[in-house]
Each structure stands twice: as structure tokens, then as C-alpha cells.
Amino acid sequence: xxxxxxxxxxxxxxxxxxxxxxxxxxxxxxxxxxxxxxxxxxxxxxxxxxxxxxxxxxxxxxxxxxxxxxxxxxxxxxxxxxxxxxxxxxxxxxxxxxxxxxxxxxxxxxxxxxxxxxxxxxxxxxxxxxxxxxxxxxxxxxxxxxxxxxxxxxxxxxxxxxxxxxxxxxxxxxxxxxxxxxxxxxxxxxxxxxxxxxxxxxxxxxxxxxxxxxxxxxxxxxxxxx
Ligand SMILES: *Cc1c(COP(=O)(O)O)cnc(C)c1O
Numbered sequence: 001x002x003x004x005x006x007x008x009x010x011x012x013x014x015x016x017x018x019x020x021x022x023x024x025x026x027x028x029x030x031x032x033x034x035x036x037x038x039x040x041x042x043x044x045x046x047x048x049x050x051x052x053x054x055x056x057x058x059x060x061x062x063x064x065x066x067x068x069x070x071x072x073x074x075x076x077x078x079x080x081x082x083x084x085x086x087x088x089x090x091x092x093x094x095x096x097x098x099x100x101x102x103x104x105x106x107x108x109x110x111x112x113x114x115x116x117x118x119x120x121x122x123x124x125x126x127x128x129x130x131x132x133x134x135x136x137x138x139x140x141x142x143x144x145x146x147x148x149x150x151x152x153x154x155x156x157x158x159x160x161x162x163x164x165x166x167x168x169x170x171x172x173x174x175x176x177x178x179x180x181x182x183x184x185x186x187x188x189x190x191x192x193x194x195x196x197x198x199x200x201x202x203x204x205x206x207x208x209x210x211x212x213x214x215x216x217x218x219x220x221x222x223x224x225x226x
Pocket of ligand 1: 028030051076077158196197198199213214215216217
């Protein structure tokens with residue numbers, strides 16, 4: 001078990017088998033190699049998240065096309081409007097829709113294709129963070145109805161930096177409440193509630209997450225940039 005790629009596969013199998021049915025693992029791939037991603041996919045990962053458009057584009061050139069086609073790629077980092085066109089070439093889902101202006105840009109650049117998005121929720125009302133405040137999510141969803149190619153499939157939240165994962169529970173809970181309201185009032189096509197990372201996913205799952213975003217626990221500590 002000293003082979004690092006074998007270790008990744010084992011980590012994937014371990015976490016997937018520990019989750020309740022209906023909970024999906026997204027592999028957070030920042031700083032990882034194509035070989036590491038392939039190891040995760042061979043063990044059952046079907047969703048891959050990237051924080052940066054350029055990094056994703058680079059990885060796509062090194063990845064087996066069959067693997068690309070059998071997986072769903074998510075943009076999980078903040079999307080700058082001037083990167084929208086490039087992002088739409090790499091990603092299947094934009095998980096960080098955080099303004100109407102970005103939605104308008106996506107609509108303009110989508111070339112007639114339907115684009116799946118998650119609305120990012122700023123669940124702790126942090127001033128310096130992106131995302132929509134919980135109280136504004138429903139009206140944003142309403143406004144998005146004018147964009148025919150925008151398919152809102154869920155909500156995602158990061159939550160604040162905390163000492164202990166348990167401190168994130170109220171933010172996951174408030175996001176879940178908005179999610180439930182959105183499903184009721186807006187549309188039943190909302191299916192994904194993406195919250196929780198390596199140190200907090202168990203709490204997120206208890207609070208109703210249907211997708212967890214995991215990096216460290218699958219791939220080990222992130223390599224330090226030299
Ligand atoms: C890196 C990252 C994760 C995963 O973080 P880990 O702590 O390594 O599991 C999840 N979500 C986003 C948006 C990230 O950037």
C-alpha cells in the first residue's frame with residue numbers, strides 16, 4: 001500500500017462506502033496531477049472540481065478523453081467574468097454563480113448550450129467573501145428565470161474558516177433551509193446541495209448535503225508550492 005495512487009483509490013473507496021445513499025463525492029483537484037485524478041476516478045469518483053480555469057484547461061489536455069466523458073467537471077473557485085468563455089469550454093457545471101452580472105455573461109457566452117449552475121451562498125454573511133446572502137437567494141433564482149440557458153441545479157456554500165468543524169453547523173443548516181425553500185418555491189430541478197470539505201463533510205452530511213467537496217482526504221496534504 002505504499003503506491004500513492006493505490007492509496008488514493010483506497011481513500012476514495014473508504015469515503016464513498018461511509019456515505020449515505022444519494023451523497024456524491026466531488027474530488028477537489030487543485031494542485032493535483034492528471035494521474036492522481038485518474039486514480040480517484042478509477043475508484044468511483046464521477047465529479048471533479050477545479051478552482052482555476054487555466055489549471056483545469058491544462059489538466060484536460062493530459063487526461064484520457066474517455067475519462068473526461070465519463071466525469072462531470074465543476075468550477076468551484078470564484079469565476080471572474082472575463083474568464084467565462086474559457087470556463088464554459090472546460091466545465092460542465094459552474095458551482096459559484098454569485099451575481100446576476102455573471103449570469104448575464106454566462107448566458108451571452110453559452111453559444112446556445114444549456115449551462116448547469118449552482119448558486120453560491122454566503123451563509124455566514126461575510127463581507128469579504130463572494131456568494132449570495134441567504135435572504136437574497138430566492139429573489140436571485142427568480143431573476144435567473146429570464147436566462148433561458150441557465151439551469152440552476154443546486155446551491156453550494158463554503159462557510160467561514162473555523163477552528164472546529166462543528167462551528168460550521170449553523171451555516172450548513174441555514175443553507176439547507178434556503179435550499180428546501182428554493183425547491184418548494186422555485187423549482188424541483190434543484191437537486192444538489194454542495195457543502196462540506198475534508199474536515200467538515202460529516203457535519204455537512206448530517207445537515208443534508210448531497211454533494212461534498214473533498215481534496216486532502218482523498219489525495220493527502222496539498223503539495224507546498226516552491
Ligand atoms: C480545496 C477546496 C475544497 C476541498 O478542500 P479539502 O480541505 O482539501 O478537502 C472544497 N471546496 C473548495 C471550493 C475548495 O477550493
